[in-house]
Amino acid sequence: MPQTVQGVISRAKDAPVELTTIVVPDPGPGEAVVQIQACGVCHTDLHYKTGGIGDDYPYLLGHEAAGVVESVGDGVTEVQPGDYVILNWRAVCGECRACRRGRPWYCFNTHNARQKMTLEDGTELSPALGIGAFVEKTLVAAGQCTKVDSAAPATVAGLLGCGVMAGIGAAINTGAVTRNDSVAVIGCGGVGDAAIAGARLVGAHTVIAIDTDQRKLDWAREFGATHTVLASDGDVVEQVQALTGGFGVDVAIDAVGLPQTWKQAFYLRDLAGTVVLVGVPNPAAQLEIPLIDVFGRGGSLKSSWYGDCLPTRDFPVLIDLYLQGRLPLDRFVTEQIGLTDIEAAFEKMHHGDVLRSVVVL
Structure with missing residues (x-):
């Protein structure tokens, strides 16, 4: 049965974000429901809020996240319930011309969950970067889940889901x-x-x-x-x-x-x-x-593009380097906050007061 959870949306351009009830459907074929443990507040989320990316409101914000797979749909082999995963927004298709040439990090047909999460009145939500992770549980394509070592806390692991991976990969x-x-x-x-x-x-x-x-x-x-x-x-x-x-x-x-x-x-x-x-x-x-x-x-x-990363290749390696003390992911976390603190986190980001605020659920 569909679940109701709490999540943060942007209902209209430049409007303050709202904590509201989100309806998460059961995972369909190729999909997974992930219980979010932590999610970084990325500048891309602010772009969604201010209309800098599109106008497909309301947006379910958040995408830089780690958590545990709760359930999977038919045909899913990448992950199983109980797996600790980082979410990524470039689930490769394996079939496009880039993938077939052995360059999946350039995949031209990345995909997201086919079903939509909604508000209680049935209004469909647009998940930020196809993820939507300022929420207790989210629905994603199973390929957006990358299993990593659970010894790494979600507050740092999730940062690889966007900004940190983009920078490391750029270099x-x-x-x-x-x-x-x-x-x-x-x-x-x-x-x-x-x-x-x-x-x-x-x-x-x-x-x-x-x-x-x-x-x-x-x-x-x-x-x-x-x-x-x-x-x-x-x-x-x-x-x-x-x-x-x-x-x-x-x-x-x-x-x-x-x-x-x-x-x-x-x-x-x-x-x-x-x-x-x-x-x-x-x-x-x-x-x-x-x-x-x-x-x-x-x-x-x-x-x-996203640090030209291949999540299945890069995320586990970078988490291992963190656990070895060779990659200082902890230093990116300026503060840990709750779902009700995201509007204030955007303001701090705007003034350059933080590297990353991280929402802990």
Whole structure:
């Protein structure tokens, strides 16, 4: 039978979020119901609330989550009841042209649960990133569940479901940072700091954190930044070149997504260096750059989709590294809150006061 649980929705653009009753159907074929233990408050959730992603209201917010599988539908083999899982928003299909070419991290046909969760009056909800996890229990496609070691607390494990994975993957998967590389990361929020942690994890010898906020630069050092650049102190490109013998870095990661920060990343890299865009741009943003500069500097210009991750490959490995003390996921958690505190968490996020608020259920 369908269950009724408590969850947080955004009913209309810019309206305060609401804690209300959600109806969760029994899982159908290929689906699973997951009891949520913790869920991070991600900037993407704020974008849903403010209309920055779409207008398919009401939205069931939350997506950066970990919990326990409660039940599964017919044909599910990936997980079973009792499994401890991290939720992901790119369940690969296994059949599209990317999957068939052995590149499932680029899957062009990722999928979600077919059934809809609803309000008590039958109004269908749009789950954030196909998950909807500011709720006691949620319905997802079974492929959105990745089993990991239950020794990792849900407050940190769930962060791999979005922002932290995006940043780590931008460095390791997309940017292919390796031992003895030099790296610059523009924007030291959760995604940027995760990129810094990822770069240090694989042995980058120089990791330069760049931001306009000195507090965030101080946080970046905790994740492994070897140098910091306060953007207001002068030309960012010149400051980075001064730290790299006048050459620039091997890999430049833009975790902001503005035309000006992308240009900084482009010009502060060394010849034949790599630019990685992981910050999500405004759809109206336009970029102008001399084409001869693109040709003359060589290298690679890349966009990072969810850190180009494959959850079944990457989540268990990163959790193991955390448990070994080699990946400081705990440092991302600024505060633990309840479902009634999410509106206040959005305000703190807006002012840059937190890396991650994490809802504990």
